[in-house]
Amino acid sequence: ISSEELYWNLKSKKDFVLLDIRSETEHSAWTIYNSINIPLAKLRNKYYRIPKNKQIVVFCNRGNDSRLAIGILASKGLNAMALKDGLLEWNQIFDPVRLSKDIFSQITIYQFKRLGKGCLSYILVDHQNNKSYLIDPNWQVEIYENYIKKNNLPGISAVIDTHVHADHVSGGLSASKKYKVNYLLPSQSKVNFKFLKLEKHFQKMLKNIKADVINTPGHTPESCIIVIDKHFAFTGDTLFVDTFGRVDLHNGDLKKSQKEIYNSITQKIFQLNDDIYILPSHSSQTMVPGPLRSASLRYVKRFNFVNEKTTLEEFMDMVNREELPPPQNYSIIKEINLRGKKIKDDLIKELELGNNSCAVKVS
Secondary structure, three states: OOOOHHHHHHHOOEEEEEEEEEHHHHHHOOOOOOOEOOOOOHHHHHHHHHOOOOEEEEOOOOOOHHHHHHHHHHOOOOOOEOOHHHHHHOOOOOOEEEEEEOOOOEEEEEEEEEOOOOOEEEEEEEOOOOOEEEOOEEEOOOHHHHHHHHHOOOEEEEEOOOOOOOOOOOOOHHHHHOOOEEEEEOOOOOOOOOEEEEHHHHHHHHHHHHHHHHOOOOOOOOOOOEEEOOOEEEOOOOOOOOOOEEOOOOOHHHHHHHHHHHHHHHHHHHHHOOHHHHHHEOOOEEEEEEEEEEEEHHHHHOOOOOOOOHHHHHHHHHHHHOOOOOOOOOOHHHHHHOOOOOOOHHHHHHHHHHOOOEEEOOO
C-alpha cells in the first residue's frame, strides 16, 4: 500500500490495524497515530497482540523489514500489507485544511499538515488584492502549487519564513525562485542570499490588512511571529498549541535564549487578544487527517506547558530537566537553509527521516 492510499484510508476512517515493527524507542519517538508496536525481533512470539479479522498495514522506516514481517504474519494466518517505502514516504504526505472563512472575510488561510514530520505550513489568501502568500513552506513546493491550481486560488505573490529552520529543509528560497517572487525573512536572518526584510515589506504587500511582525527571539535569534489584523498569529517555532520551541539548536548563550523565549511568550504573545488563533509551524503531537492544528490563545494559555502564572524560574527548571535529542541531521539541514543550497530530493528525504523534535516535551 502506498502512503497516498494509506492517507485516504485514514481520512475515510477505514478500520484496519497499523503495525509498527521498529524498536520501542523509535516507536515512542515518532510513529503513525494509533499504531501498535511489536518490534520485528519479537513478532513471532507476540503476534497474538494484533487484533484479528482486520486488515493489517505493517510499516518500518524504509519498507524493507515490513516485507519480512508480512511473511511471519502469513505463517501465523494473518493477512498483512506493507507500507511501501515506509515512513520515508509517509513523511511526504500533506493534509490541507481550510480555516473557516467566517472569522475574517478578507483573507482565507489554508494549513498544510505534514502528517509524518509534524510540520505545519500555510497559504494565506488575500481576497482584497487577489494574492496568495506561502508561510513557512516545506521543500515539496509542488504540493502548494497543485493545491492552488486545483482550488483556483490566486497565484503566489511572496514567500515567507518566520525563522531559519533547523528540523526540515525550507521551500522558501526554491519557491521564490520558481515563481519569481520575493522571499521575506526576519531582518536578523544570517543567510547567504538576498531577501526582503519581513518587518519592512509584508505590511506594504497586504496594504489595508493590518500585519504586525513581532520579533520573538529564543528558539532562534531572528524568530518572529506575524499577527494578521488581531485575528491570527503565525507563531513559527516559538509557541505551539501545547508546548513551545526549544532553544538549544543555535550557537548561543543557552540561559539567555531561555529567558528570551520566556519573555517572547509571556510578554509578547500572551499579551495579544485571547480570541486570536495561534497558528504554529509545528505540532508536537502525531497528527491525523482532518482537524486543524490550531487553537485560540485563550485555550493555549490554559493547556500549554507555559502559562501566565509560570515564573521564569519555573520555566527554566522545566526546560533544563528535559534531555531532548536534537532533530535528525539538524546541523546539516540548518546549513542548507542558511546557504540556500540546492539538494536532490532523495537526499532531503533521507536527511529528514526521523522524528520532529523542535518542541520542548515535558514529562
